[in-house]
Amino acid sequence: MKKIGATLLAAIIGGAIAVGGFKLFENKQMDNMTFEERQKVYYANNPGEEILSSTGNPDFTQAAAAVSPGVVHIQVTMASRGNRGGGGSPFDMFEEFFGVPQQRGQARPATASGSGVLISPDGYIVTNNHVVEEADKIEVVLTDKRKYEAKVIGRDPNFDLALIKVNATGLPMVKLGNSDNVQIGEWVLAVGYPLGLQSTVTAGIISAKGRRIGILDEPTQGRGYGGMGQQEQMISNAVESFLQTDAVINRGNSGGALVNARGELIGINSAIASPTGTYAGYGFAIPINLAKKIVDDFKEFGSVKRGYVGVTFTEINDQLRAEKGIEDVNGLYVRDVLKGGAAEAAGIKSGDILTKVEGRVIYGTPDLQEYVARLRPGDKVKLTYKRDGKEKDVSLTLKGEESKPKTEDAESSASATEIFNKLGASFVPASNARKQELGIKSGVVVSQVHRGGVFEYFGVERGLVITEVNGKPVNSVDDVESALGSTRRNIVRITGVPERGSTVQFNVPLKY
Incomplete structure (x- = not known):
């Protein structure tokens, strides 16, 4: 009888150890799963009742x-x-x-x-x-x-x-x-x-x-x-x-x-x-x-790992179609291809039109952005682009932050785009009438000053007409970003005309 009791006790202990070991293994496996995979395991083990809505009169x-x-x-x-x-x-x-x-x-x-x-x-x-x-x-x-x-x-x-x-x-x-x-x-x-x-x-x-x-x-x-x-x-x-x-x-x-x-x-x-x-x-x-x-x-x-196609682009609109002679209604017009980026390696060039991502039509910016944002550096994505009226499919290997453009200044590691974003402002081209009124030949108007940006911090106000950035005339958002590439020692040099007043020149430090 004692022998049977000892055997039964050993079996119970052995079973407990086996179950405990399995649970430990299961928990370790769960830690390495995505949230979607974890949920699939949970709902497979705990199916519950399927939640259905009625047809006709909705029941939620x-x-x-x-x-x-x-x-x-x-x-x-x-x-x-x-x-x-x-x-x-x-x-x-x-x-x-x-x-x-x-x-x-x-x-x-x-x-x-x-x-x-x-x-x-x-x-x-x-x-x-x-x-x-x-x-x-x-x-x-x-x-x-x-x-x-x-x-x-x-x-x-x-x-x-x-x-x-x-x-x-x-x-x-x-x-x-x-x-x-x-x-x-x-x-x-x-x-x-x-x-x-x-x-x-x-x-x-x-x-x-x-x-x-x-x-x-x-x-x-x-x-x-x-x-x-x-x-x-x-x-x-x-x-x-x-x-x-x-x-x-x-x-x-x-x-x-x-x-x-x-x-x-x-x-x-x-x-x-x-x-x-x-x-x-x-x-x-x-x-x-x-x-x-x-x-x-x-x-x-702890942070987002983003993959980059390596292009700057504009959604196709009537103005762009007239300017570039584009017949397409949908798609993204490639303005620039970043050196060393995934698009350059795949043969995409400035002037191409991105028409599809993984076979899905690109109607506008969100169609490309959202799909690529779901991927990481090293992932592959199929893009379709149009050049000279002919479409071509290419496979890109997305690159990470290191593929983003850098300025030529060795003292600054920020790209022109990063500096632009840090300024915290939006710009629109100054009208010809406004230029004539102020007696200037170039200019963009500060249309918005965003919270937390450098412009807001130093009191730069809406309505300022900026004529030069880092000594270069500016007439568009593209001009502003291009001129920011000449930023030296983290200081942006700006020349402008307030809504009421004469021309002013000031330096905007990016670190404060």
């Missing part, structure tokens, strides 16, 4: 019940400090973008709030960069009132995405969907914490895809809607290819979930179009297929 009750516990309230604490670029909430992009007055020197509030989406049961949460970028402390509150302090794993303003984490396990999460399969007219739900309210669900449809609204590379003040000119598009590092929806989204929804009727996450809510700062019919969400890659990069590297 199951989808709302499944998603709401995985959408969290993010409360941010910031040390009170002077606002470099204006007051109002520095937290919610909705306020900055859609008409809330900003006043220089106004103290920033100590707290702000937004939303986030749990994408892993061990506490990883995806949200917007603008939700957490200035946070000194981040607190996450679940729908069941549990509270956790969170830390930032990674964030990037060019995508307006961030990944934060709380120290907990067994948390509810939202199932990742496939934003490529989203159809215009499809029912969707927006879930978040708007206007200081608790968890809120609203319904609407997808009204457009691949929207570029210029909000990430052109912060605005006092405007109802933000966009950017074709010339500015090609110098921006920001990636915008929003899903547009008429589901009600307001301040505080930032970072929340946009889900389909099956309760699958298809987007991260980020902005609204409104003349008042509150809902007026259109909301914008970052497609989840783009967000998946970005948050995986955050988890693995």
